[in-house]
Amino acid sequence: MDKQTFDLLVLIWTAIALLIFLLLLFVTAPYGRHSKRNWGKTIPDRIGWFVMEVPALIIFLFFIITGTAEKTLAVWIVAALYVMHYLNRAVIYPWRIRVRGKEMPLVVALMAVLFNFVNAGFLGYYTGTLHTHYNGEWLTDPRFIAGLLIFFTGMVINITSDEKLIRLRKNRSNGYRIPRGGLFERVSCPNFMGEMVEWGGYAILCWSLPAFSFFVWTFCNLVPRALSHHLWYKNHFPDYPIERKAVFPYIL
Numbered sequence: 488m489d490k491q492t493f494d495l496l497v498l499i500w501t502a503i504a505l506l507i508f509l510l511l512l513f514v515t516a517p518y519g520r521h522s523k524r525n526w527g528k529t530i531p532d533r534i535g536w537f538v539m540e541v542p543a544l545i546i547f548l549f550f551i552i553t554g555t556a557e558k559t560l561a562v563w564i565v566a567a568l569y570v571m572h573y574l575n576r577a578v579i580y581p582w583r584i585r586v587r588g589k590e591m592p593l594v595v596a597l598m599a600v601l602f603n604f605v606n607a608g609f610l611g612y613y614t615g616t617l618h619t620h621y622n623g624e625w626l627t628d629p630r631f632i633a634g635l636l637i638f639f640t641g642m643v644i645n646i647t648s649d650e651k652l653i654r655l656r657k658n659r660s661n662g663y664r665i666p667r668g669g670l671f672e673r674v675s676c677p678n679f680m681g682e683m684v685e686w687g688g689y690a691i692l693c694w695s696l697p698a699f700s701f702f703v704w705t706f707c708n709l710v711p712r713a714l715s716h717h718l719w720y721k722n723h724f725p726d727y728p729i730e731r732k733a734v735f736p737y738i739l
């Protein structure tokens with residue numbers, strides 16, 4: 488596929504994210520605390536996470552390995568960062584969560600598979616075949632260095648916040664408690680904030696349209712979900728800290 492067609496497809500895909508953003512402001516994706524039984528067949532949460540996220544890893548690696556561009560060190564670094572994230576999300580995270588007996592609608596998992604399929608395909612194809620700037624010089628470019636720092640900052644916030652939430656559950660219970668400490672004192676969903684910072688950093692260090700598109704998709708998925716979580720906390724806990732925002736400290 489030539490670069491012009493590729494860019495057009497990515498732009499159309501990014502425009503779809505904006506429509507999904509509007510939709511998600513009114514319809515909360517029914518998994519986790521927002522899970523619903525009237526969305527058809529369900530599958531166990533843990534399996535759902537694996538099924539949803541593992542295609543992102545396989546498709547991306549397929550395009551990197553079969554790609555025709557030279558496999559420079561910069562290509563491998565860009566690929567390794569992505570793989571690091573998805574090894575956690577597809578393999579470690581589903582194994583760590585405490586969701587005994589919980590189910591999610593199959594249709595939600597399939598929608599996430601589609602989302603991951605397309606994003607991973609665009610990112611993998613660009614990195615493996617289309618890129619023109621992942622050479623030795625790119626590794627000392629300020630965009631690469633700044634993006635890398637932002638990426639790791641976001642990753643640390645995301646993983647440590649997820650971990651804190653996982654640890655809130657003890658004694659095989661599936662209940663919810665008010666998270667306390669660290670960034671949770673500022674926002675209800677620091678894990679989502681971390682994920683957005685991470686992919687924002689990735690977009691900067693990649694400096695590519697598909698990486699920017701992936702950031703937009705992450706934002707469009709997670710901001711509405713954070714608003715739903717925040718409202719859910721306020722509705723379920725009368726003593727929920729009023730100064731806490733949903734996802735961006737002091738802002739939203």
Ligand code: NDP
Nearest residue numbers: 519520584649652653655662663664666678679682705708
């Ligand atoms: P949540 O914050 O809703 O849940 C994370 C885990 O912690 C779940 O197992 C949840 O259980 C549990 N949990 C959450 N809050 C509490 C609480 N107050 N008390 C006890 N347990 C709690 O995150 P999501 O499930 O929506 O997302 C998980 C990860 O996936 C996040 O890191 C997110 O950033 C990422 N993600 C990325 C997307 C993207 O577009 N890139 C899209 C969606 C998610 P339960 O499931 O039972 O509620």
